[in-house]
Amino acid sequence: MADTSDTRTPAQIEADIRRRRDVLAETLDEIGVRVHPKTIVGDAKAKVVSHVDHTVGRAYVQVNRVVSEVRAQLTDEDGAPRMERVVPVALLAVGVVGLLVVGTRRRRR
Known part of the structure; x- marks a missing residue:
């Protein structure tokens, strides 16, 4: 059997309750921020911007490669x-x- 005796004083129990209530309030505030529509929209925008930046970067590299290949075909080693x-x-x-x-x-x- 588990020992159910509590050797804490009433003041210690009240302090523990206050501390847990504060932690719970912080957790609920954090959850409220995470599920707020502005937060969700901001996260979605950030993902889209990241994806677009990645896609544009890849396209830039590809275009740069093609331009370099064409330039190599149209010029000699000296650049003429x-x-x-x-x-x-x-x-x-x-x-x-x-x-x-x-x-x-x-x-x-």
Whole structure:
């Protein structure tokens, strides 16, 4: 059998009750803050911002990699343009822009 005798004085018991009541009040306040709609919305916003930042960072790295690869294809080791590769790409770009302009003009008529 467990010993149920309590050797604490009434003042010690009251102090223990006050201490436990204070701890319980802090816990309830903390729970209230956690379930408050503003806290929930703030947490959700923080998660979205974090995800967007991560996605944008990954996209930036990918674009940077592609630009570096294209630059490597269009320049030599010294950084000078490789005309045999730049001229066809430039002509292709001019052709695409020309087609877009012609297509836009046809739609307006």
